Amino acid sequence: MHIPVLLKEVIDILAPKSGERVLDCTFGGGGHTSAILNASDCYVCAIDRDPEARDRALQLKNTYNERFDFVLAQFSEISVLFSDKQKFDAVLFDFGVSSFQLDKAERGFSFLNDAPLDMRMSKNGISAYDVVNTFSEEDLADILWTYGDEILSRKIASAIVDARKLHPIGTTLQLANIVRETARFKHVTKKHSKIDIATKTFQAIRIFVNDELREISTALENLPEILNDGARMVLISFHALEDRIVKNWAKSQRNTLLPINDFVVRPTSKEISANPRSRSAILRGFLYNTAGDRRKKSEDKGE
Ligand SMILES: C[S@@+](CC[C@H](N)C(=O)[O-])C[C@H]1O[C@@H](n2cnc3c(N)ncnc32)[C@H](O)[C@@H]1O
Known part of the structure; x- marks a missing residue:
């Protein structure tokens, strides 16, 4: 609704x-x-x-x-x-x-449920999966910085590239956990914040995917x-x-x-x-x- x-x-x-x-x-x-x-x-x-x-x-x-x-x-x-x-x-x-769009897990917009990374409003074109698994570390960092104002953009991009060397990052929760882990390691997790630290990364990739x-x-x-x-x-x-x-x-x-x-x-x-x-x-x-x-x-x- x-x-x-x-x-x-x-x-x-x-x-x-x-x-x-x-x-x-x-x-x-x-x-x-x-x-x-x-x-x-x-x-x-x-x-x-x-x-x-x-x-x-x-x-x-x-x-x-x-x-x-x-x-x-x-x-x-x-x-x-x-x-x-x-x-x-x-x-x-x-x-x-x-x-x-947010509540239907299989559209891949939200990390509240585990689902394939997608985020395409029109259901065509490049998906969040393509961005996360094929873009260069530098391009990923630029997307997170430009569209998410993410201060950890370079660290998160580097963690994504490291993780996908082992196996593709296929789901929303896998991506959210990479971001959360990077933030925890860098001690920037805000204990009392209601906003999940992965929010900016998801916003940035969604804005990019849908231009x-x-x-x-x-x-x-x-x-x-x-x-x-x-x-x-x-x-x-x-x-x-x-x-x-x-x-x-x-x-x-x-x-x-x-x-x-x-x-x-x-x-x-x-x-x-x-x-x-x-x-x-x-x-x-x-x-x-x-x-x-x-x-x-x-x-x-x-x-
Ligand atoms: C916030 S919702 C609108 C909700 C609507 N006002 C209502 O009361 O239900 C935004 C909608 O705009 C659509 N949308 C976003 N960007 C668009 C674009 N460039 N062209 C056409 N539709 C777009 C999305 O697919 C989404 O369904």
Whole structure:
């Protein structure tokens, strides 16, 4: 079960109206999509790269019929998926993995269960197994440092390469134990921390396997092409790397993007205790207003 994060805040900002077109770029379990469809008589198109999300979307199609469509695609493709006549009035991105992906052991995203290393959202391309067993020590260290901010990146990479000389590292628990052992040896295990020391390594490999940061940058670059004037946008990040891309994009588009809130929106402690996976959510909302761009251009021309 996936509990949609910051649900009320998302609906308040997207404010879907009857007859409007809404795009949910990260369908997942469809929690946000269902709430949008229930909030008004709007149309929702949802995207997800995971074929298992498509199976869940079929159930929603039976309920909402022509008010809902699902497209199995990567959100970096939005500018080619929709024509000029198919622009949107509201768009949602809820980045990262869904609970369906994390909780299904055989998808290989989590070290809470032992399962084959995989982590591919789209179920194709290189897997976590390929990365861990074939990448050079240097490349592994770079991935752990760049996408996981892991201070032990070099030590962990070296331990991975040593371990795989004996036999391939096939499962999530084998990898987690290599990381835990390296941290224990280096005395960096935090006794009272609730966060497992292997978390950063798993995050880093997952981001690399799914090319997550490039997906976000490309999607945001192309986003204006599919927006109607006055469109509302919500972007929910789960770590600083994602949020930095959103922040820089908003800065680069400041003539047309108006922030809806003065500050980022975060879940309340009540939401976090009901849904601990929401704890790192950072929501930013924007209004697309091309009038600002027109004003800036005429100012530049001295009109
Ligand atoms: C956090 S979940 C979304 C949960 C959803 N909002 C809900 O309420 O159920 C993120 C979803 O986005 C999908 N996703 C991540 N990156 C994607 C990409 N580049 N293109 C398309 N879907 C992506 C994942 O497969 C996952 O199902």
